[in-house]
Amino acid sequence: MQTGNGKVSKILIVDGYPIFRQGLVQILSPHHDVSVCGVAATAAQGVDGASRLRPDLVLLDVSLPDRSGLEAIKKIRGKHSEMKILAVSMHDETVYAPRVLRLGGNGYIMKREEPAEVLSAIRRVLGGETYLSPAMLARKKSKIPRSREIRPLDALTDSQLEIVELLGQGTTYAEMAARLGQSALAIVSECEAIRKTLRLRSENALIRYAVHWLELEIK
Numbered sequence: 001m002q003t004g005n006g007k008v009s010k011i012l013i014v015d016g017y018p019i020f021r022q023g024l025v026q027i028l029s030p031h032h033d034v035s036v037c038g039v040a041a042t043a044a045q046g047v048d049g050a051s052r053l054r055p056d057l058v059l060l061d062v063s064l065p066d067r068s069g070l071e072a073i074k075k076i077r078g079k080h081s082e083m084k085i086l087a088v089s090m091h092d093e094t095v096y097a098p099r100v101l102r103l104g105g106n107g108y109i110m111k112r113e114e115p116a117e118v119l120s121a122i123r124r125v126l127g128g129e130t131y132l133s134p135a136m137l138a139r140k141k142s143k144i145p146r147s148r149e150i151r152p153l154d155a156l157t158d159s160q161l162e163i164v165e166l167l168g169q170g171t172t173y174a175e176m177a178a179r180l181g182q183s184a185l186a187i188v189s190e191c192e193a194i195r196k197t198l199r200l201r202s203e204n205a206l207i208r209y210a211v212h213w214l215e216l217e218i219k
Contacts, residue, residue, distance in 0.1 A: 009126050010037040012055035014046035014072065015088075016065045020111070024059065024088075027115045034122065041065065043072035050076045050083060057084040057126055062096050066179065068162040070099055077104035086125045088118065092216075095153055095161070097136055103158075107131030152198045153213075160194050163187070167207055168214030 011034055015021045021039045028034050038053045040046040043064045050058055058076060062069035073085055086107045087100045097108035107130055109121045121131040132140070153161065159180070166176050173191075177184040195206045 007033065009034050009056040010053065011035065011122065012038050012040065012046070012049050012053055012058045014040045014043070014049070014058060014060040014064070014069070016041055016061060016063070020061075024118075027118060028122075031119065034119075034126075043067040043069060043075075046072050047075045047079075050080060054080075055083065057086060057122060059086050059088055059122065062087050062089040062091055062100065063165065068158065068165075070096075070103060070158045070162070073100060073103045073105050084125050086121060086131065093133060093136055094139065097132060098154075099158055099161075101130070108136070109133070155197050156194060160190060160197070163190055163194060164210045165214060167191070167210035168212075170211075 011028060013021050013024050013036060015024070018041075021041070025036050025039070028036055037055050038049050040049045041064075043066050046058065046060060046064070046069075049055075060069050060072060064072065069087060069089070073087070076083060076085060085100075085105045086109065087096070087105050088109050088111055089096060090111045093108055093110060100108045106125045107121055109118060109131060110133065113121075113133075124131050153164070156164065162180075163176060166179070171179075173184045173187045176182075176187045180187070182190075191203065191206060195203065198206065198209060200206050200209055
């Protein structure tokens with residue numbers, strides 16, 4: 001069955017948690033204007049699935065087991081300029097939503113939103129809109145000077161933000177090096193640069209900062 005103009009939009013779901021992937025499938029399955037064409041658990045699988053399945057929209061978490069979802073967005077957008085990308089995440093939208101949009105994503109929605117809102121966001125993005133929460137839209141329209149909005153995390157690059165997240169998860173330098181395709185020495189150097197940007201006094205202070213930030217993120 002199809003609706004209205006007969007268009008059924010294909011959705012690729014990319015999320016590291018099987019329960020959440022299945023939950024999204026269940027949210028979308030009763031609706032005849034959208035169809036899940038595939039699921040993926042990692043950034044690499046998501047990028048590959050986007051090329052193989054050619055979905056109309058990729059619904060993608062910003063935190064994935066192998067690489068940041070931000071990196072996946074960058075790669076998908078580089079290969080498929082017209083494909084819609086909607087990020088869905090537990091992470092603070094004030095930190096991640098601007099990065100998603102800057103990389104070419106079409107919207108950002110928090111995982112805590114009701115299923116009806118997730119479906120609404122998908123339909124709006126498929127319709128050519130950019131989806132952001134009312135709070136983020138208000139923030140974008142705020143008259144506050146940009147210089148006063150910038151917080152320490154905003155000054156980090158996307159790859160540096162991924163490192164902070166990994167530090168908060170207890171990932172070792174060697175594990176980060178393997179994940180990011182860099183040497184352990186390069187990771188140490190990058191952590192030092194992050195420490196200076198965040199104006200923290202020591203390596204231990206950086207780790208505490210990362211753990212505390214991640215704890216706040218997942219509450």
